Amino acid sequence: MKRQNILIYTALALFIAVNFFPFFWTFLSSLKPATRMFAYDPPLWPRAFSWENYRAIFTERNFQVNILNSLIVAGGASFFCVALGALAAYALARLAFRGKTLLLGGILVISLFPPVALVSPLFLFFRKLGLINTYQALILSYLTFALPLTIWLLTAFFRQVPWELEDAARLDGAGTWQVFWHVSLPLAAPGVFTAAILTFIYCWNEFLFALAFTTNDQSRTIPVAIVMFSGYHTTPWGQILAAVTVVTVPVALMVLLLQRRIISGLTAGALKG
Amino acid sequence: MRSLAAPDRSSFWAALFLAPALAVIAVVALYPLGYTLWLSFQQKIIKLPWLGSGWVGLDHYRELLSEPRFWRAFFNTWMFTIVSVALELVLGLLAALAIHRARLLTGLTRAALLLPWAIPEVVAAVMWLFLINPAFGLIPGFLRNLGFADNSLVFLAHPVTAWTVVIATDVWKNTPFMTLMLLAGLQVIPEDLYEAAALDGATGWQAFWRLTLPLLKPALLVALIFRTSQAFMVFGHIYTLTGGGPGNATESLAFLAYQAILNDMRFGYGSAICILIFLSSFILALLYLRVLGLGEGRR
Numbered sequence: 001m002k003r004q005n006i007l008i009y010t011a012l013a014l015f016i017a018v019n020f021f022p023f024f025w026t027f028l029s030s031l032k033p034a035t036r037m038f039a040y041d042p043p044l045w046p047r048a049f050s051w052e053n054y055r056a057i058f059t060e061r062n063f064q065v066n067i068l069n070s071l072i073v074a075g076g077a078s079f080f081c082v083a084l085g086a087l088a089a090y091a092l093a094r095l096a097f098r099g100k101t102l103l104l105g106g107i108l109v110i111s112l113f114p115p116v117a118l119v120s121p122l123f124l125f126f127r128k129l130g131l132i133n134t135y136q137a138l139i140l141s142y143l144t145f146a147l148p149l150t151i152w153l154l155t156a157f158f159r160q161v162p163w164e165l166e167d168a169a170r171l172d173g174a175g176t177w178q179v180f181w182h183v184s185l186p187l188a189a190p191g192v193f194t195a196a197i198l199t200f201i202y203c204w205n206e207f208l209f210a211l212a213f214t215t216n217d218q219s220r221t222i223p224v225a226i227v228m229f230s231g232y233h234t235t236p237w238g239q240i241l242a243a244v245t246v247v248t249v250p251v252a253l254m255v256l257l258l259q260r261r262i263i264s265g266l267t268a269g270a271l272k273g
Numbered sequence: 274m275r276s277l278a279a280p281d282r283s284s285f286w287a288a289l290f291l292a293p294a295l296a297v298i299a300v301v302a303l304y305p306l307g308y309t310l311w312l313s314f315q316q317k318i319i320k321l322p323w324l325g326s327g328w329v330g331l332d333h334y335r336e337l338l339s340e341p342r343f344w345r346a347f348f349n350t351w352m353f354t355i356v357s358v359a360l361e362l363v364l365g366l367l368a369a370l371a372i373h374r375a376r377l378l379t380g381l382t383r384a385a386l387l388l389p390w391a392i393p394e395v396v397a398a399v400m401w402l403f404l405i406n407p408a409f410g411l412i413p414g415f416l417r418n419l420g421f422a423d424n425s426l427v428f429l430a431h432p433v434t435a436w437t438v439v440i441a442t443d444v445w446k447n448t449p450f451m452t453l454m455l456l457a458g459l460q461v462i463p464e465d466l467y468e469a470a471a472l473d474g475a476t477g478w479q480a481f482w483r484l485t486l487p488l489l490k491p492a493l494l495v496a497l498i499f500r501t502s503q504a505f506m507v508f509g510h511i512y513t514l515t516g517g518g519p520g521n522a523t524e525s526l527a528f529l530a531y532q533a534i535l536n537d538m539r540f541g542y543g544s545a546i547c548i549l550i551f552l553s554s555f556i557l558a559l560l561y562l563r564v565l566g567l568g569e570g571r572r
């Protein structure tokens with residue numbers, strides 16, 4: 001029994017170490033001066049530190065522009081998803097109408113669409129409308145996968161709001177809109193917040209559309225910008241690792257602070273049906 | 274559900290509430306999907322406009338089905354999906370059981386599990402590219418020091434090692450997600466069921482097969498099918514790690530479609546690949562629906 005426990009703890013420690021190690025190594029290596037970068041350098045702690053790579057990505061590469069792009073695109077898409085999604089989800093969770101199951105199923109199927117199947121028509125539309133390299137193109141394309149997901153999540157959250165309060169409001173003479181706006185939405189606020197976080201993360205991480213619908217450095221979002229750091233002949237590893245660190249630190253903080261919410265969102269659709 | 278909460282004009286309001294979201298979905302997802310289907314019957318090559326455009330019927334599909342490169346990508350995609358998801362399932366289940374049993378689901382554990390999930394797949398891929406870099410990467414250096422490899426070890430230069438990297442890094446990124454989903458499933462299993470089983474003389478192994486696994490089934494299937502459909506569309510991971518190489522050895526269907534559309538600007542041909550991907554994931558999604566058994570009364 002005791003030996004078994006030691007085995008379990010060791011395996012878990014190893015599992016968690018493997019999860020963290022690439023982040024740790026990326027951070028340490030991003031601080032190595034360029035001269036140490038290209039040597040196989042086994043000591044875990046570098047012999048010299050330098051912020052040069054961080055200076056370079058913000059002065060030579062304008063990485064802050066890519067961060068801003070990601071913030072605007074992911075923020076904009078999440079805003080529209082939550083605004084439209086909350087209305088739709090309320091109807092799906094609370095209002096009676098025919099074909100509801102079919103509609104829920106359809107929304108789920110759309111959220112499992114392969115995004116690549118939309119690349120060619122969207123590219124042709126955006127090109128025709130002159131929207132390549134714009135925020136609008138990315139926000140619109142992100143709605144394709146994020147809106148069904150948000151609706152699905154919010155439906156699960158609205159279902160958890162107790163009926164009694166809504167019934168009481170209705171008995172007091174409140175109409176459907178008033179019940180939604182003054183009772184259900186405030187009660188579902190934690191769920192709405194959770195859905196917003198998850199939608200933001202999915203949009204923040206999106207790669208395929210961001211790659212397909214942008215053609216210059218100024219328009220790229222973070223994931224595409226980082227991949228495009230590499231030129232044909234050289235790979236500026238120090239700068240890549242610095243950029244990875246810069247975008248991972250806020251994610252790590254968010255994950256630490258909001259972990260319960262994120263997990264409740266991840267499992268909402270799955271366990272509550 | 275309850276009829277009391279369904280006032281007379283409920284379906285009018287439902288239509289009003291649903292209209293904006295459904296209109297957006299119709300415009301940005303359904304219409305383009307239909308357009309993809311139409312494009313797949315068309316000749317449309319933007320780089321070579323003199324080849325003309327127009328209806329070619331099933332030509333693209335016929336061409337695809339006779340191309341070794343397509344079949345390779347087809348095989349690769351299924352192989353990647355099945356191997357990665359199977360590994361993630363086994364490792365995720367082991368980790369979830371261990372964490373649950375050791376009662377180690379602390380803030381730090383949760384953060385460690387969420388972090389690989391929360392970063393972009395290409396960022397994960399870039400970190401691993403650095404770790405396996407043949408000249409100064411930690412992993413080849415470590416293997417050399419142990420005497421398992423020499424200077425000729427270039428992971429991405431051979432199909433087998435390249436696939437090992439692609440699958441191992443995907444497993445690294447997604448096993449924590451699987452673990453979290455399964456942990457959530459484990460937490461809703463009542464403790465007293467195990468006590469009852471122990472009183473009846475069940476061994477730990479029997480309790481696992483007869484109790485844990487059946488009760489974990491909903492969480493297990495959802496996590497499984499969610500990951501399967503995601504793995505089936507793998508693109509950014511392969512684009513960043515191998516670029517489909519060496520040769521075409523690690524191309525997935527989504528990668529092949531992207532190349533056809535945005536590199537070769539063959540919109541018709543690329544759309545045909547997309548339709549084939551769509552049909553496969555549609556089947557996966559239907560499976561998902563069946564498994565979830567979308568009951569309205571469940572809440």
